[in-house]
Amino acid sequence: MAPTELEIVLIDRRAEFMMGLRKTWAILGIAPLVDGLRPLTQLRDIEFVRAEIERIDPAGHALTAGGREIGGDALVIALGARHALDAVPGLAEHGVNVWDAQQVERAHTALTDLRQGRLAIGIFGMPYACPPGPFELALLARDRLGPNVDISVFGPAPIALPAVGPAESVKLERMLEDAGIEFLRGRQAVSVASDEVSFADGSETAFDVLLAVPPHRCPQVLVDAGLADAGGWVKPDRATLETDHAGVYAVGDSTLITLANGLALPKAGVIAASQGEVVAARIAATLAGRRPTATYAGDAFCYVETGLGRAAMAAGDFYAQPAPAVTISEPTAQQLEDKRRFERSQLAAWFGY
Numbered sequence: 553m554a555p556t557e558l559e560i561v562l563i564d565r566r567a568e569f570m571m572g573l574r575k576t577w578a579i580l581g582i583a584p585l586v587d588g589l590r591p592l593t594q595l596r597d598i599e600f601v602r603a604e605i606e607r608i609d610p611a612g613h614a615l616t617a618g619g620r621e622i623g624g625d626a627l628v629i630a631l632g633a634r635h636a637l638d639a640v641p642g643l644a645e646h647g648v649n650v651w652d653a654q655q656v657e658r659a660h661t662a663l664t665d666l667r668q669g670r671l672a673i674g675i676f677g678m679p680y681a682c683p684p685g686p687f688e689l690a691l692l693a694r695d696r697l698g699p700n701v702d703i704s705v706f707g708p709a710p711i712a713l714p715a716v717g718p719a720e721s722v723k724l725e726r727m728l729e730d731a732g733i734e735f736l737r738g739r740q741a742v743s744v745a746s747d748e749v750s751f752a753d754g755s756e757t758a759f760d761v762l763l764a765v766p767p768h769r770c771p772q773v774l775v776d777a778g779l780a781d782a783g784g785w786v787k788p789d790r791a792t793l794e795t796d797h798a799g800v801y802a803v804g805d806s807t808l809i810t811l812a813n814g815l816a817l818p819k820a821g822v823i824a825a826s827q828g829e830v831v832a833a834r835i836a837a838t839l840a841g842r843r844p845t846a847t848y849a850g851d852a853f854c855y856v857e858t859g860l861g862r863a864a865m866a867a868g869d870f871y872a873q874p875a876p877a878v879t880i881s882e883p884t885a886q887q888l889e890d891k892r893r894f895e896r897s898q899l900a901a902w903f904g905y
Contacts, residue, residue, distance in 0.1 A: 570590070626838070629786065631774060640743065642744035687856070704736055711737065724880060820852065
């Protein structure tokens with residue numbers, strides 16, 4: 553089948569695309585959101601429908617969005633994760649969801665007004681999108697806020713980055729320590745008051761500003777469609793990304809792929825993009841009458857800004873046996889420039905500028 557004979561329909565509730573890294577930059581006043589926004593209508597040769605997906609029929613390769621029935625020869629699911637602030641009493645009232653672009657300005661104002669006191673950055677559930685993100689936010693906040701603000705990061709995991717293992721995770725933990733940032737490991741938050749977070753072990757931590765990474769949940773529409781169990785995630789084949797329904801694929805944050813060490817493949821934009829390329833190649837081959845051969849091999853990378861004008865890189869093979877083989881490099885100024893260049897190049901490839 554020739555490319556001109558293909559009809560590709562993208563359905564999204566948002567009108568614009570933006571890489572997640574923009575949120576941290578905007579919160580800290582490094583760069584504005586608008587510079588990284590691209591209208592989805594500018595995707596070439598793709599029909600864009602702005603609507604909420606209301607129902608999915610995986611057996612029929614069809615869905616309902618905005619009251620419109622849309623079907624096709626293949627269906628790709630990339631709905632991301634739902635932010636469940638209501639899972640922790642008081643979180644919605646007293647925390648700022650920094651994983652939500654709509655809350656960026658609120659977070660920026662809160663930090664601008666924080667001259668001294670206590671900033672807490674909380675991971676309220678596992679798994680969550682962009683695992684290094686809360687630690688990167690803390691390190692960059694140290695640059696912006698200076699020594700008069702106490703900064704802490706808390707979360708339920710025993711180490712900062714479980715998927716990369718303790719030997720590499722300790723590198724990030726040392727960066728936090730060197731920056732005077734307290735890492736409260738193994739803290740599962742159970743409630744939030746106006747100035748304090750309570751944990752399951754009976755301990756507490758105080759704050760003047762609470763920046764929150766909320767609990768993540770699979771979108772209900774995927775559970776209703778039978779693609780995920782209640783309380784779970786979509787589980788596609790880890791190599792082909794195909795679900796139990798032939799011709800129905802799932803990529804990105806709404807999925808769960810278990811690694812050799814029993815942990816989950818991180819929810820990260822670079823991984824979703826790589827998975828999407830594999831799925832696109834498999835669909836194209838199938839529609840052309842060829843046997844699809846493209847597979848996702850588990851390789852990934854991520855730039856982690858560490859402050860002082862530098863960034864580290866976490867990269868490796870998450871599908872390695874008996875555990876992921878991922879390393880974290882020493883921070884350099886060049887890697888920070890590489891991160892900025894990466895955003896520019898990806899946007900130019902997808903949108904033309």
